[in-house]
Amino acid sequence: MVAVVVSAWTFAWIVGQVGATPLSPLAVVRGPIGWAGIPIGWLDAVGEWIRDRQDVLAGLAVVAGLLWAVTTERGRLAASTGWFAVLVAAEAIGYAAAVHRALLTFGVVVAVFAVLSFLGRRAFVVDRVALLPRGVLHASATAVTLSAVVPLIAPGLLIAGLVRPYVTVPPRFDPTRSRIPRQRVDSEVRVDAERSA
Numbered sequence: 001m002v003a004v005v006v007s008a009w010t011f012a013w014i015v016g017q018v019g020a021t022p023l024s025p026l027a028v029v030r031g032p033i034g035w036a037g038i039p040i041g042w043l044d045a046v047g048e049w050i051r052d053r054q055d056v057l058a059g060l061a062v063v064a065g066l067l068w069a070v071t072t073e074r075g076r077l078a079a080s081t082g083w084f085a086v087l088v089a090a091e092a093i094g095y096a097a098a099v100h101r102a103l104l105t106f107g108v109v110v111a112v113f114a115v116l117s118f119l120g121r122r123a124f125v126v127d128r129v130a131l132l133p134r135g136v137l138h139a140s141a142t143a144v145t146l147s148a149v150v151p152l153i154a155p156g157l158l159i160a161g162l163v164r165p166y167v168t169v170p171p172r173f174d175p176t177r178s179r180i181p182r183q184r185v186d187s188e189v190r191v192d193a194e195r196s197a
Contacts, residue, residue: 012028013095057091069110071142
């Protein structure tokens with residue numbers, strides 16, 4: 001659920017950068033809340049609080065890059081948390097600065113692990129933990145893919161929900177049912193046809 005909310009917010013924020021005046025993360029939230037008639041004074045207070053702590057909250061972009069770097073197949077929440085950190089940092093320092101800092105941090109972490117894996121690859125791995133170049137490449141590819149997909153989770157679920165009623169899925173093989181051999185059925189039909197003729 002958290003991933004879907006962060007995904008929808010991030011997707012709307014990224015799409016909001018296309019217009020003539022780019023939207024801040026809080027402006028993305030302000031639009032639907034204001035349209036619904038819900039008081040938005042608290043959003044102004046949050047924006048002011050973030051601007052007052054701009055220098056500290058800019059560091060959340062670095063935290064986002066670190067969270068993206070530790071994203072794994074089992075630890076996918078780090079990617080969503082990283083995007084939330086980018087949203088907060090972007091409210092403080094802007095879209096380009098927040099995203100660039102996060103990507104730079106991610107790249108530095110991957111580069112450090114890649115260099116360390118190349119330096120230690122001559123060691124024979126028997127009973128100790130080692131960094132292998134192939135493992136670093138796999139982990140970094142997984143992390144970047146899972147982190148990049150986060151903004152697409154909510155639109156993907158929406159499209160899948162819209163398409164599902166209209167798609168016909170073929171029946172799946174049920175391993176609990178015994179299969180009826182086709183030859184026996186065909187041979188019985190032939191025998192019945194020969195008897196009636």
